[in-house]
Amino acid sequence: MAPDLSRRGLFAAGGALALTTMAGAPASAGVLWQSRLVRYDRRGRLVYEQDAEGNRVPDFSHAGYRGGERPIPHVPVARTIRPVEGDNTAHIQAALDAVGALPRRRRGAVLLLPGLYPVAGTLYVRASGTVLRGSGDGEDPAGNTIIKATGNTPAARDVIVAGGVAGGGWAGEVPGTRTEITTGFVQVGAREFEVANPGALRPGDNIVINHPCTEEWLKAIDYGGHDVGPAWKVGEQPIIYNRYVRNISGNVVTLDVPVFNHLNGAHATSYLYRWDRAGLVTEVGVERLRVDIEYHGDPEQDEEHAYNAIVLLRTEDSWVRDCTMLHFTQAGVATQETTRATVENCRAIDPVSVVTGSRRYNFNTYTYSQQVLFRDCYAYKARHAFVSNGHSTVSGVVFLRGTSEYALNSSEGHRRWSQGLLFDGHRDVDPHYDYTLGLYNRGRYGTSHGWSAAHSVAWNCDVATSRLIVQKPPTAQNYAIGCRGTVTGDGPFAQPTGYIEGPNQPGLLPPSLYQAQLLDRLRP
Template identity: 80%
Template sequence: MSGHVSRRGLIAGAGLVMAAGWTGALPAHAATPWQSRLVRYGTHGRLVYEQDAEGNRVPDFSHAGYRNGERPIPHLPVVRTIRPIEGDNTAHLQAALDEIAALPRERRGALLLLPGHYPVAGTIRIRADGIVLRGVGDGADPSANTIIKATGNDPRNRDVIVVGSGAGGWKGEVPGTRTDITTDVVQVGERRFEVADAGTLRPGDTIVIVHPCTDAWLRAIDYGGHDTGPPWKVGEHPLIYNRRVREVSGSTVTIDVPVFNHLDRALSQSHLYRWDRSGLVSEVGVERLRVDIEYAGDPEQDEEHAYNAIVLLGTEDSWVRDCTMLHFTQAGVATQETTRATIENCRAIDPVSVVTGSRRYNFNAYTYSQQVLFRDCYAYKARHAFVSNGHSTVSGVVFLRGTSEYALNSSEGHRRWSQGLLFDGHRDLDPHYGYTLGLYNRGRYGTSHGWSAAHSVAWNCDVSTSRLIVQKPPTAQNYAIGCRGTITGDGPFRQPEGYIEGANRPGLAIPSLYEAQLLDRRRSGGF
């Protein structure tokens, strides 16, 4: 999170100042301001939420990003500087990173890459805490910028830069710490619940909450919600949350970030355990460089080159900022097994691949991605420019002011019950597809994707030359509030329409839901 969000900056787009209601006169040309019925400022200048008869409500997304948005991304000091060498630079770069990793933790910092081309035939890995790979700029001129030139395709479909360890799905359960959640229904957006035995839990503990994928729960969500294709199976899609304990009082546990789905004991007995954080890498990042993947031939056919440009894999409190990624097959930036990450001011452009499935997901939140913030990023010629592609282990992901140009398909929750996605101020320019934003049912598409998003929101988004599809999943809701374009529940698979409010109505008083929620949380003391 970069800097403090001022209240003036938060509401400037509406042309008004809010405290306890409206104050001051509006310009004659200004649209009449309005607030959502579901999330609005109350009489004391704090956000007020409304829930429906099923207990559904718009979640609090403000915990996304580095350090849950509570601190700015740090600027780590340079501890090593190198310039490019002739030939393959993979070992050259890796040796410098490993040299920093061998330092005591308090002496680590940034590896600065001076301007030039750095041909890389392998994968560069940041494997220890407190290390940043930093260039001098992400432009195309090697005399003034740092360009990682990914060459060849050996090993096939490799990642160019990997930050983190790939720890293994948060499975390091500390023996003797598992306990059932005994609250009958923990509603979406809640942070407190009762447990059978809180004796092993302490504030600051990292815990994993598991809502097993039972037949009763699958039946409640219509086994994924598609008439053709195989239904989802028991055990395939547990809901999993990576959280920290804030407070323990008797049998009541308070966590740092809300859950993004109802935990209903009548459908599934949820439990939690303390996670040992084995292999986790934190306080790491990539900054101010360009990853240009070499290819040959037709940019809509050639796939004999690197697959992903930058991957955050097994990280916490990590970031990618001020980077440009080109000619990847799947993603410019992908996250996996990652919490509390920020990707900001990045460009993922000109992918090179066949235009088909599993390709051109320019900014991709993959499995076990939670509290991830993609802010002020730009995608070009994507199939799924800003996407959750990680099913029921993905939640709390915010796409803030993302711009997608020349979209070949839609930004969306992509498959199998991703939860708590926020598209906030998203824009589509010159789209080449019938709909370009989706919180909906994908039916038999892909691997029977079915319900691709639940408890997810499109807020103040602009798809004015396209369509936004929002549909209501069973036991959950999706929302489109203050969006421009054709806003509809009519998707490729017939399902009930989601919650639509203020379509094509100017004057939404909260231009950014994420920023409003973050400011509201800061005003409450940071919880």
């Protein structure tokens, strides 16, 4: 039976537990404790503290399909096919295109019956309301659907792309809708501010907020925080948010989702505009299949094969669930130009590549990825198992109950001011690296990565025998609360230690920050 994600069901499942555990818990439960920064009040509602700079733990509850407010739908089957001899690329694509050509109300899933489907090209789920669904993600083709990605033409291709084509982010500005934000300091976690002229805006508008990368802002963050190597430059790292207008009252605009960084007028004049949504694809998914990428030779040398297994590209309200991906170079699942997506119950295992940069990012949020939820996913032999690789255009990403086994490097914010990352219940098993979770400064690494995460949280995580590194960026904060293992501010580049509370102390309440915040937001 599917879980009850209605408001009533969420309160029954989580709210009652929270309230009863505050009143008193069974002796076997041990000592329960709450963070000083996020805690329940007497009414069972979450309350937050902030520091002297106005930093506070953000609300991450908007991550996921439909902002976490609805379960992923079960889309009816519109067409069913079975494998054919030889390359199945055109065979599957014809079925996807036929369903995509139907009127929107009649679209649905293309069901691949059990079997082995050799695919020498890329499969595109292009039309809104279309799903690519297999019959299971196991290794036996008698009862499961196996996409066998063969060859390397074109070189380093993606196997499945759900969504549109790369569109340069969210740059499509509707003429006449731009207006400046006039509130002098919009605090992280805020959902409203004043603008100069709201006349062209309406509730329900999809807007883009831009905090320019100015000399003043770069100076405030120490030009990215480098000891050696090139500093960040003006214009390189604007902070960008994709949002909806919830309400307008006078000059005050209220958003659907909070901002994940301070918008400080002393550092830059932020502005917003209505986005034209050109090329955006909605309500698409990939389900219940196995992507097995063919390779030859040494699994730590061969790269003559497909690069990514599944990519969500230029989508809103999309999903990947119950899938297994093997032998990719970079990612089992990657997102780009994507908002409100859920990746659920997926396994990205056994990557095949040289063990070096830009490889083995098993679950990867790339540029312009926001409100993305990875739930109950498993990574094996990753360099960066759960990672934000998309710099200052990535925010509001939640990694919920992720498991990384045999990690060869760290799950982390990877580069250039990703914001609002939540590692919630993350667990490392048999780590093979000195530190396996990082909200920290990466200095000269890569493309001068510098501050790789800001306003980000590790909550109730377990890094086993490795280290969790949390450091404080200028103008911001990072947090490690209730985590197990060695929790430290001692990273590869010396910076102030971030906020650490309750290391190796069991009984953190709530056990999941994301789920508690979602419950709190949806309660009447």
